[in-house]
Amino acid sequence: DRTYRIAVIPGDGIGTEVMPEGVRALHAAADVYGFELDLIELDWASAEHWKAHGTMMPEDWAEQLEAVDAIFFGAVGWPDVVPDHVSLWGSILQFRRVFDQYVNLRPVKLLKGVRSPLAGREPGEVDFYVVRENTEGEYSSVGGRMFEGTERETVIQETIMTRTGIDRVLRYAFDLAERRPAKKVTSATKSNGIAITMPYWDERVAAMSESYPDIDVDQFHIDILAANFVLHPDWFDVVVASNLFGDILSDLGPACVGTIGIAPSANINPEGTHPSLFEPVHGSAPDIAGQGIANPIGQIWSAALMLDHLGEAEAAAAIEEAFEAVVAAGDTRIVTPDLGGAGTTAGLGRAIADAINHPAVVRGRG
Ligand code: NAD
Numbered sequence: 001d002r003t004y005r006i007a008v009i010p011g012d013g014i015g016t017e018v019m020p021e022g023v024r025a026l027h028a029a030a031d032v033y034g035f036e037l038d039l040i041e042l043d044w045a046s047a048e049h050w051k052a053h054g055t056m057m058p059e060d061w062a063e064q065l066e067a068v069d070a071i072f073f074g075a076v077g078w079p080d081v082v083p084d085h086v087s088l089w090g091s092i093l094q095f096r097r098v099f100d101q102y103v104n105l106r107p108v109k110l111l112k113g114v115r116s117p118l119a120g121r122e123p124g125e126v127d128f129y130v131v132r133e134n135t136e137g138e139y140s141s142v143g144g145r146m147f148e149g150t151e152r153e154t155v156i157q158e159t160i161m162t163r164t165g166i167d168r169v170l171r172y173a174f175d176l177a178e179r180r181p182a183k184k185v186t187s188a189t190k191s192n193g194i195a196i197t198m199p200y201w202d203e204r205v206a207a208m209s210e211s212y213p214d215i216d217v218d219q220f221h222i223d224i225l226a227a228n229f230v231l232h233p234d235w236f237d238v239v240v241a242s243n244l245f246g247d248i249l250s251d252l253g254p255a256c257v258g259t260i261g262i263a264p265s266a267n268i269n270p271e272g273t274h275p276s277l278f279e280p281v282h283g284s285a286p287d288i289a290g291q292g293i294a295n296p297i298g299q300i301w302s303a304a305l306m307l308d309h310l311g312e313a314e315a316a317a318a319i320e321e322a323f324e325a326v327v328a329a330g331d332t333r334i335v336t337p338d339l340g341g342a343g344t345t346a347g348l349g350r351a352i353a354d355a356i357n358h359p360a361v362v363r364g365r366g
C-alpha cells in the first residue's frame, strides 16, 4: 500500500513558513510518482500551544504520533514566549528520545550554483554526511543546581554514554560508509581533555572498525576537526560524532557549503519500532520570521529524506534533482537572500514544485 500517513508539525517562526513549501513538494512528488498522502497537521510543539495550555504538547502526544508512518517537522523555539530549554525539552528532544531516533543523519553537499564561503571549492568536492548520536551524550538531564543563591552556587550536568548507545550509531555510520565509494568514517572526539567519555567512544570506534576491514577510519579532536571542515572539506565522507559535537558540526558543515537554510536532517529509528522524524537543521529564525524570505530547501530536502525512508526512492531523488536544478539555474529573482537572491520562500518553493512536475524543462534551463 503506497498511502503514507504523515504528521505535519510546522512549529514556530519560519517553521510555519517553510513547512507549506515542504508539503507542496510532497504533493508534487505524490502526483508524479503515484502514491497517496494522508497528512495530519498538528499545531502543537509551538509557542502558541504553550500560550494556550502551558505545555508544549498534549499529554497523549506519543500515542498520537506512534500511529503515523513518519513525522514531518518544521522548527520549534520562540524564546520571547517560552524559554528555549523548556520548549525544546518539551518537544523535539522528547520525540528523539521517546521514539529512539538515535541516528541524526545530516547531509552536507556543495550544490551547483551555490557560492561556498570556502574559496575555490567546486560542487562534487564536498559531499559528506554528519551522523550525530541523537539520544544521549552531552544532552542529559542528569545533574542539578546546588547551594542556590550562595557563593558556592554549583551546577553539574553529566554526560552519559552507553556501549549500546555508541555502538548502534557507529554501526549505522559504518554501514552507511560501506554503501559509499570513499568508504571512510571520521570520528569526532576530544579525548585529550574530556578524558573519560571521549576515550571510551574512541575505544568503541576501534572495536567497531574490526568488523569493517574495508572501511578507512580516521579520528580527530573536535577542535582541529572543525578547522578541517573549513580547510579540507573534501577529506570527509561519513563523520560520526556525539550529540553535542554532531550538533555543532551539522551547522558548521552547511555553513561551509553556503547556507544552513538548505540543510536537512533525518532523525531515524533504524529498527522501525517507532516513527522517524524529518526536519531542517535550522531553527525558527526569529530574526527573519514573518518576512517570507526563509529558504525552504532545508524543509524540502527533508521531505526527500522522508520519502526515501518510506521506500519512495525515485520520488526522493526527483525532489533532490528539482531543487538542485533550480539552485543551479541561479535566477536571483527566485532564490532566497541567503543564496544571494531576492526571492521569497513561496516563490522558491513553487519553482521547485514546478521542477518536480516538469523535470526536463528545468534541466534544460540549468
Ligand atoms: P536558527 O537556525 O533559527 O537561525 C540561525 C541563523 O540562520 C539566523 O540568522 C537565521 O535567520 C538563519 N537561518 C536559519 N534558517 C534559515 C533559512 N531557512 N533561510 C535563511 N536563513 C536561515 O538558530 P537560532 O537563532 O540559534 O535559534 C532560533 C530558535 O530556534 C531558538 O529558539 C532555538 O532554540 C530554536 N532551534 C530549533 C531547532 C529545531 O527545531 N530543531 C534547531 C535550531 C534552533
Ligand code: IPM
Binding pocket: 077, 088, 093, 247, 281, 283
Ligand atoms: C538541532 C537543534 C536542537 C539540538 C536544539 C534546538 C535543541 O539545534 O536540531 O540541531 O541541539 O539538537
Ligand code: MN
Binding pocket: 247, 248, 251, 281
Ligand atoms: Mn543544532
